[in-house]
Amino acid sequence: MDRGKRPGNFLGTRNSKLYMDLKGIIRENALPFLPAKSLLRFQCVCRDWKLQISTPFFAHNQSLSCRDVSGCFYQIPGGPPTFISADPISCGVPDPLLRFLPEPVDIRSSSNGLLCCQGFAGDKPYYICNPVTQQWMKLPKPNADHGHHPAIVLVYEPSLLNFEADYKLVCAFPSTDFNDATEFEVYSSKEGSWKISGEICFAAVHIDPRSGVYANGVVYWKGRGLLCFDVTKDRSQFLNNFMHGILGTIDGKLCVVSINSHKVITNVLNNAYSNTMEMSSRSRMWKETEKVILDKGLFSGNFDQSIIFARSNLLVIRNGGELFSYDWRIKELKAMGKVSDHHRDMISLPYVNSFASL
Structure with a gap:
């Protein structure tokens, strides 16, 4: 038995x-x-x-593993920020107004769960913070004058061996010594200080300060062309052959995404040096990789659609006072939420819901 x-x-x-x-x-x-x-x-x-x-x-491991964009911070300069989630059930922050910071701020840049913000008062200091953990750090005053609307980009790539966030801030600003030239200043969290680069771009560049994007070691800003700054090599480049649209990143590569009559077209930077190659070369600077026809039925009114930002997993589109998200992977378009009327200096930045630690 x-x-x-x-x-x-x-x-x-x-x-x-x-x-x-x-x-x-x-x-x-x-x-x-x-x-x-x-x-x-x-x-x-x-x-x-x-x-x-x-x-x-675990928090460190999550910051390495969770890289999908989960929503966006939306703000009209001088007004309070708002967080709009792509999925309110799974993604969010405890205080979207960022009241844990010592003063009201404008959000300037975002990277893998961290935000770069700038205060309103005094010298308008920069702050780096994580809106989930509410950790924050005030940065020292830069050496150069970055202007009222700094063209600043936060660069943060979580590292397997580094438990504390190792990040950089890269700012392009008009040179005071040379007309129509652009200089660069970089803050390194590892060194805890700002440093003005010896690199100067002498092209007559007027960039959009809100357009900055980091991809594969290089920061890009758009204007009448494309201003590039290699963070590792400390070198700049200006590309005249620029596609119309919004700068974004897909699979770590720089892309330009545009929309016209509900048709979304994506071009990826294929060869930044194609203009130096022989005339018979078939190499092209930009390569079209994606074309999406959106469902017109989800859009209300007769507004012109515009791209807010594009990342590997998510595309966000504004239609009048509404935001829509398009998931590249499952090919799904859905409403995200309503926003205030479009403002010329509106800030809208992608955000990753991460435990990244400062």
Whole structure:
């Protein structure tokens, strides 16, 4: 009789072991890819999950694994910021107004869960913060005058071996020594100081300060052409052959996305040096990679659509007072929410719901 019970006991033990293995697999391999708001809710699932999610190592792992854009910060200069989530159930921040900062701010740039903001008063200092953890840091005053609307880009790439955020701020500003020239100043969190680059771009460039995008080691701003600054090599370049549209990044590459009559066209930077090649070369600077026809039925009114930003997983489109998101992966267009009337200096930045630690 004992022998007859053994198979049942063995099966129960095996199922229990399988259940334990499944819990471990989910905890170790699935949770780090989820946005921060979901993880804060999942702390209530069980004690093991709460302990796991609360550790600094998990927060670091999540900042490495969760890279999808989960919404955008929207702000009219001088007004309070607003966070608009692509999925309010899973993505969000506890204080979209950023009231944990010591003063009201304008949001200037965003990168992998961190925001660069600029205060209103005094010297208008820069702040780096994480709106999920509400950690923040005030940066020292720059050496150069960046102007009222600084063309500044936050560069933050989470590193496997670095638990603290190692980031840089890159600002392009008009030279005071040379007419129609552009200089660059870089802040390094590792060094804790600003440094004016020795590089000067002498092309007559008038860039859009809100257009800055970082891709594959280079910061780009658009104007009548494309101003490029290589952060690693400390070198600049100006490209005349520029496609019409909004700068974005797809799979780590710079792209230009435009919309016309509900048709979205994406061109990726293929060869920045094509203008120096021989005339018979078939190499082209830009390569069309995607063409999407949007469903007109979701748009109300007779407004002209415009692209707000484009990233690898998400495209955000403004139609009058409404924002729509298009998921590149599942080819789905859906409404995100309503915004105030369009403003010429409106700031709208993509945001990743991350535990990135300062």
